[in-house]
Amino acid sequence: MPRQWPFAGREEDLSRVAELLQAGPGVLITGPAGIGKTRLAAEAAANYGEVIRTVATEASREIPLAAFAHLLPASGAAGNPIRWGADLIARPGLVILADDAHHLDPVSATMLEHLVRHRGAKTIATARTGHHVLDSLRKDDLLARIHLDPLSEDGTARLLHGALGSPATDRTIRHLHRLSGGNALFLRELVTAAQDAGILADRGSGWDLSGPVHLSPRLTELIAAKLSRLDETERQVLDYVSLAEPIGLDLLRQLVPAVALESAEARRLIVCEPDGHRRQIRLAHPLYGEVIRNTCPTLRRSRRQRELALALASTGARRSDDTLRVAVWWLDSGFPGDPSMFLRASRYALATLDTPLATRLGWAAFRADGGVETGAWLTQLLNLAGEHEQAATVLRGIPAPADEASLTTLTEARLQAYGLGLRQLDQVKRIYAEAIGRLRTPTHRARIEAVYAYQLAVLLDCRPAAHLPEPVNDPVLAAYTAHAKTTGLVHLGRYRQAADLAGRVLGMADGWRNARPMALLGLELDRHTATLLGGDPATAEHTVVVDHEQALTERLWPAWIGLRLMCRARSARYAGRVREASRQAREAFELTPFAHRGIVLGEVALAAAYGGDADTAAEAVQAVADAKHPTGYRILTFWAELARPWIAALTSDSPTVVKTGIAVADLARAHDLPAFELIALHDLVRLGAAETVHDRLIRAASAHEGDLAPLLADHARAAGDGPALLAAARRYERLGMILYAAETAAQASAVFHRPGPRPEAIFAGAWAFALAARCPGANTPALADLRDPGLTSRETEIAMLAVTNMTSKEIAEHLVISVRTVNNHLQSVYGKLGINGRDALGALLP
Known part of the structure; x- marks a missing residue:
């Protein structure tokens, strides 16, 4: 630097x-x-x-x-x-x-x-x-x-690019911009400290932070100098605000004299901001808080946190997040707390998808109580964190309950611990059988049936989940049922049903989010997959972009951000933006905590394989096979299997490619996963082996919903038929699946070339080349033989003007050449592109 x-x-x-x-x-x-x-x-x-x-x-x-x-x-x-x-x-x-x-x-x-x-x-x-x-x-x-206002996020990005020599990742830009507050001096010190600590490095997808940024001694001194010469009441103000920001002005007035608040504001140490009908106090810069907290003695900090908790509790904790704030302050103060308060706060934290905080509060509730409710809740949180053995240990220490409600709660926790957690299917079936025989209340039975069906679905048995009854009016039970049912439906190829159900239940999330927050992400993932594979890639991408941006805005737990980013990578890959897909998949992998990384590896492998990077793809697939990132979501790790024939196409001969692809399709069929079977079969069509899977693919496609499956079948039928292949390519292009369109047009060109070069072959090749140019980073086998049509710079210039509907005379006047020269160049262009006139030019130019 x-x-x-x-x-x-x-x-x-x-x-x-x-x-x-x-x-x-x-x-x-x-x-x-x-x-x-x-x-x-x-x-x-x-x-x-x-x-x-x-x-x-x-x-x-x-x-x-x-x-x-x-x-x-x-x-x-x-x-x-x-x-x-x-x-x-x-x-x-x-x-x-x-x-x-x-x-x-x-x-x-x-x-x-x-x-x-x-x-x-x-x-x-x-x-x-x-x-x-x-x-x-x-x-x-x-x-x-x-x-001068603080640097904008874009200004921060440009400054980082100039200082580091290449771009930083979006999340790194956002994080450093937030920490620095747009202050260039602070930004430089943060970057220097991060590089010295080895946590800021160029990891291929851009300069990226791999851990928290700690303040350098120099930056600490700079900020400490700004905060020096405070009197005791001003120090109280900054103590409270640093531990609680944003903190309501009314609450702060209970704790410090008004004159101290006015003094801190005049010295630009705090700012007062409107928040609806209230006013909130924040520190004037994000880094002030870290310096104040780091220099606050332990006993004084504990006292301040207890005072904050008591003051807010005395007001009745009216806002939705007040219980969480009181619980966190009380827990951090070190004083004994009420387990019901910690449990309520933990549930709220998970509803906001702050899993680490929810787990911390869950432990506090369990240690203060040790009962069924707190223990069952804690095990769910431990499973999310990948602490499956510890979850099972907690469960073994909870005595068997006598009432149905507690039995339902404990059974749900046990099913998740031994299903998603430890992947012990026999235990899951035994736990379910024991519990369902004891439960009599319909809502309790329906809840356990939904949880049981979901465990089976993620462990590759989707039929029971898909056959669950439609959700009832009870929004919480609807979330339980839909979470399982959409997982089953989408992997059985029933995309429209899955997308419709996910959309309906997500639409009433306010009624169940606090009780079943995990269903939120599951339904979003299923809706994205169903919409994408159902033949509406544009809607799938738009929806997941909105979901991802919302997760960034709300600063959700990195796992939720990472899995949404994985979906964006999948959308980009289907659209043909392979370089973008690869970058996003790698970034999603880095963002996602260890316990959930196996879910992302399939997208890392497929994006790498589409880009011709066999080593990265093979490494990701092997990591799934070796369970380097073990996860109970086996249904979601199956995407890695789909990368195997693509890796073979980069490293082996055609018979091996076919054998590998059919093995993947057979594996999907063995587990009754039609969605994956169809993808595997169609990938062989894309890899030039349509004749091997033609009949099987057409039969498989007939069982799928949506507009994409019939197109995949028509693509298989079109093998060896140039015009039919071009028609399929046009349909792919209309769907926005540009790489699929480029590959299919390239196959058409090869068919047309068999009797020898013809205008149709030249056109198909030129169109495939133009389509491939719209797929940055793509390097699939079907594109390997494409050639640049060889237009000169003058021919390209004239052709580009021609597609704007300029006449030959207007082009000649614009370029100060003769009309005859324009027409001669256009005839040369038509010959190189295999077309007869201007009408087809637009699709063939970059």
């Missing part, structure tokens, strides 16, 4: 400063410390030849002419010091760079004003927000003011 960071992120501000200097003699740049005022001023001054700099510090404010002392002789002025100094310094075209002008001593400030007002000098001054600087120049419109 360069010692001085490049100038980036402030290009518009620099242009504005330049405009103001053109229009008048001076500009004052204001903003908080570290925001980039000095660098902006220096970049603006670099456009001028005669530049001098003043040197102003807090220590020199009482020394006359201290800011200009380095420019003046040691002997003092005989008369007027202002005129004397100005006579020595003034010259044509002079620009005075007055950094930290709020530290100028009065005589220096007066001389600077004199040079600007009477000697033709220009000035570029900087000052911290809130200081009155060079007021007489500003009053007479001789000094324009520009205030």
Whole structure:
């Protein structure tokens, strides 16, 4: 990384400063410390030849002419010091760079004003927000003011790119932008600390953070200096806000004097923001909190947290997240707490998909109680974290309950622990049989049947889940049932039913989210898969982009963000944006906690294989096979199996490819997974082995819902039929499946070429090449023999103008050539592309 960071992120501000200097003699740049005022001023001054700099510090404010002392002789002025100094310094075209002008001593400030007002000098001054600087120049419109706001997220991204030499990942940009608050100085210190710690590195998909960023000693000192010289009540304000932000103004007024709040606000240590009918207090910068918390003694911190909890509890904890805040403060204070409070807070934390916090509170509830409800809840959380053996240990210590409600709760936890967790199918069946024989209440039985069916589905037995009855009016039971049923339906090829059911139950999530938060992500994943495989890739991608962006905005647990990003990668792969798919899949893998990474590996493998990277694809598939990232979601790891024939196509001969692909299809059939069987069979069509699977694929496709399965069947039927292959390619293109369209057009070109080169073959090849150009990173076998049609730069230029409906005469006038030359070039273009006229040009040009 360069010692001085490049100038980036402030290009518009620099242009504005330049405009103001053109229009008048001076500009004052204001903003908080570290925001980039000095660098902006220096970049603006670099456009001028005669530049001098003043040197102003807090220590020199009482020394006359201290800011200009380095420019003046040691002997003092005989008369007027202002005129004397100005006579020595003034010259044509002079620009005075007055950094930290709020530290100028009065005589220096007066001389600077004199040079600007009477000697033709220009000035570029900087000052911290809130200081009155060079007021007489500003009053007479001789000094324009520009205030620097924090860098935008885009500005942060550009600055990071310039400093690091290549782009950072989106999540790293967001995280560093939030931490730095758009402050360039803080950003540099954070990046330096992260690189020194080895957690910021270029991992292929861009510079990425692999762990939390800790403050460097220098950055801590910078912030500590800002927070120095606080009195006791101001320190109380910052203690409370750092532990609780955002904290309601009314709550804070119970804890500290109003004058202390006003003082902290005046010193720009806190900000007051409206929040509906309330006002919330935050620290003025995100990093202040970390410094304050790190320097707060343990006993004082514990006391502050208890005081916060008591104060909020005394108000009745009216807002939905108040219970969570009270529980966390109480837990962190170290004082004994109420298990029911911890349990309620844990449920709320999971409803917001903050799994680590939910687990922490779950342990607190269980340790304070040890009963069925808290124990069963804790085991669900431990399973989510991949702590399956520990979950089973907790369950073994819970005595058998006598009532049906507790039995239902405990049975659900045991099914999940031995199903999703330990993958012990026999145990799952035994637990279910024992419980269902004892349960009599219909809602209890329906809930356990749904949980049991879901365990079977994720362990590759989808029929029981698909055959569950439609959800009833009870929203919580509907979530249990739909979570299982959509998983079964989507993998049996019943895409429309799955997408419709997922959409309906997600639409009433407010009624069940707190009770069954895990169903939220499951239904979103099933809806995406059903919509995508059902033949509506555009809707599938739009929906998952919205879901993913919402997860980022709400800063959900990384697993939820990672799995949504995995779905985005799948959508990108189906659309043909292979490089994007590969990047997103790798980023999703890094984001997803260890216990759930196996789910993402299939997409990592497929995206790598589509890009021709056999090693990465094979490594990902082997990691699934070796259970390096063990998961009970076997249904979701099956995607890795689909990568095997693609890897074989990159590393082996055609018979091996066919044998591998049929083995994958047979495995899917053996587990009664029609959706995966159809994909595996069609992949062999894409890999040139349609004749081997033609009949089987057509039969398989007939059992699937949606618009995509019939197209896959028609693609298989079209093998060896050039026009039919082109028709299939057009249908793929209309669906937005551009890579599929490119491969099918390439197959058509090969068919047309068999009797020898013909216009149809040339056209199909040119169209396939143009389609492939819309698939960045794609390197599949069907594209290997495509050739650039070989248009010259002039032919391309004329063709591009022709598709805009310009006549030959208009093109000739535009390019200052003859009409005959235009027509000759167009005829050459038509011949190279295998077409007869302009109508087909648009589809064949990049």
